Amino acid sequence: MSGNDERNVPETSASIARTGATGGAMLPGILAWSTSLHDDLRFFAEDVVGSAAHVTMLARTGLVPVADAQMIRDALLALLDGSVHDALGLDDNAEEDVHMAVEAALTRRLGAVAGRLHTARSRNDQVALDLRLYVRGAAAMTLTTVAELALELVDRAEKEKDLVLPAYTHRQRAQPISGAFFIGAWVEGVLRASEAIEFALARTNVAPLGSGACSGTSLPIDRALVARLLGFPRLTANALDTVGDRDFALDWVWSGARASLALSRIAADVIDFSTSEFGFVKLDGSIAAGSSMMPQKKNPDVFELLRGSAAGAIGDVTSLLTLMKGLPSGYNRDQQHDRRAILGVVPRVCGDTNVLRQALPHVHFVPERCAAGLADGSTQATDLAEALVRAGVPFREAYKAVGALVAIARDEGVSLASLGELRARSVHPALTADALAALDPIRAVAAKESAGGTGPRAVAAQLASARARATELHARASAVPTLRTLARAIATEPLTP
Numbered sequence: 001m002s003g004n005d006e007r008n009v010p011e012t013s014a015s016i017a018r019t020g021a022t023g024g025a026m027l028p029g030i031l032a033w034s035t036s037l038h039d040d041l042r043f044f045a046e047d048v049v050g051s052a053a054h055v056t057m058l059a060r061t062g063l064v065p066v067a068d069a070q071m072i073r074d075a076l077l078a079l080l081d082g083s084v085h086d087a088l089g090l091d092d093n094a095e096e097d098v099h100m101a102v103e104a105a106l107t108r109r110l111g112a113v114a115g116r117l118h119t120a121r122s123r124n125d126q127v128a129l130d131l132r133l134y135v136r137g138a139a140a141m142t143l144t145t146v147a148e149l150a151l152e153l154v155d156r157a158e159k160e161k162d163l164v165l166p167a168y169t170h171r172q173r174a175q176p177i178s179g180a181f182f183i184g185a186w187v188e189g190v191l192r193a194s195e196a197i198e199f200a201l202a203r204t205n206v207a208p209l210g211s212g213a214c215s216g217t218s219l220p221i222d223r224a225l226v227a228r229l230l231g232f233p234r235l236t237a238n239a240l241d242t243v244g245d246r247d248f249a250l251d252w253v254w255s256g257a258r259a260s261l262a263l264s265r266i267a268a269d270v271i272d273f274s275t276s277e278f279g280f281v282k283l284d285g286s287i288a289a290g291s292s293m294m295p296q297k298k299n300p301d302v303f304e305l306l307r308g309s310a311a312g313a314i315g316d317v318t319s320l321l322t323l324m325k326g327l328p329s330g331y332n333r334d335q336q337h338d339r340r341a342i343l344g345v346v347p348r349v350c351g352d353t354n355v356l357r358q359a360l361p362h363v364h365f366v367p368e369r370c371a372a373g374l375a376d377g378s379t380q381a382t383d384l385a386e387a388l389v390r391a392g393v394p395f396r397e398a399y400k401a402v403g404a405l406v407a408i409a410r411d412e413g414v415s416l417a418s419l420g421e422l423r424a425r426s427v428h429p430a431l432t433a434d435a436l437a438a439l440d441p442i443r444a445v446a447a448k449e450s451a452g453g454t455g456p457r458a459v460a461a462q463l464a465s466a467r468a469r470a471t472e473l474h475a476r477a478s479a480v481p482t483l484r485t486l487a488r489a490i491a492t493e494p495l496t497p
Contacts, residue, residue: 052490075109131338135201151474193255214330229486246323280369375415376417383444387436401430405428421436
């Protein structure tokens with residue numbers, strides 16, 4: 001451009017957006033593009049409570065006068081009582097992030113005194129704190145919701161103890177199982193997801209504040225006091241690692257994907273079993289959707305949506321892994337892009353879990369159709385082979401004898417049980433009437449009392465263990481302090497050194 005180029009145009013309020021984060025001004029287009037404020041508003045309460053704990057520590061260590069700290073802490077906690085937009089005056093102010101928006105709001109209320117708040121603190125360790133406080137609370141909420149689903153599934157399993165249906169491997173009918181055992185398999189998947197969430201919660205529950213920008217501070221701070229005020233059991237070990245660490249966020253997003261996968265597998269079973277080809281379950285009209293063209297259709301849309309929801313969860317894991325791949329040590333602005341993945345877990349997992357909890361009571365097994373899937377006796381072939389083993393026949397010999405009997409039944413188009421003792425003994429002398437009794441599906445289910453099996457006692461033990469584990473996980477989630485609880489405690493914490 002000529003001498004009258006853009007660099008010589010005076011900065012005006014129309015072309016420049018103010019930002020306290022830089023201490024100067026930023027082009028409004030650049031600020032609008034680079035700001036994380038829209039996403040960061042979700043961390044407003046975390047930022048305020050963390051700042052209240054920080055200024056309490058500053059007073060206790062003599063770094064900020066008690067009177068100033070009292071003003072700042074009171075003003076911070078007062079922000080929690082209004083709406084975020086009203087508290088921060090966002091209609092009149094633009095900032096790079098929620099941290100500077102909170103500081104700017106305090107400055108409007110308190111003047112220069114507010115400038116003491118950022119003593120011995122960087123936005124790098126501040127965002128690490130906000131994210132950890134958020135993930136800890138979100139993980140506790142999600143763990144509660146998913147553990148409650150596990151407990152409800154245990155209740156449902158106990159009501160389906162008398163139901164018998166085929167289990168499937170390779171999508172082929174395999175062996176008879178009880179309905180309680182089938183739902184118990186769902187429970188185990190949900191519990192593993194719950195344990196992944198608990199792991200993420202534990203990995204998150206470490207106090208990062210006091211790490212500064214990357215190397216700590218020369219000021220005499222008390223990190224342990226801040227950790228205690230915020231309910232963290234321990235401190236992060238290395239400041240440079242702390243400000244660049246998002247492994248806890250990866251654990252969190254991964255745990256959300258694990259929960260989504262567990263829900264999607266439940267949904268896949270319901271979808272299959274509700275088809276006319278299976279007919280093992282029927283859906284109430286209150287949860288089934290009709291077709292706009294085919295009047296006979298009753299579609300499992302809610303379960304298809306649940307199954308599909310896992311795609312977004314998997315995408316978030318991939319996104320966050322890719323974001324962090326190859327970043328150098330310390331904080332990098334790239335990490336601002338972690339927000340969407342971190343924030344997406346609660347609405348997806350809690351929303352999907354609560355929908356599943358509403359829908360499952362309207363899914364009803366059809367015992368007659370389930371039993372029909374076992375009627376030809378072929379799913380009890382292994383039980384028949386094991387009956388021969390109990391009679392002293394080597395397993396591989398028993399396997400071949402029963403396989404030959406199954407082939408005869410298939411060739412003749414009859415059920416395995418209908419061949420009778422004479423035909424069976426012509427294949428192998430050990431195939432007696434007593435052995436053939438193993439072809440009764442109810443007896444076959446009852447006989448499998450090995451640990452983890454489908455026998456009644458084995459299933460009862462599985463469900464009792466699952467109930468205890470889910471109850472314990474629920475209790476651990478309930479023990480995580482809420483931000484409001486922390487705020488009330490911080491408000492009464494002495495400021496005097």
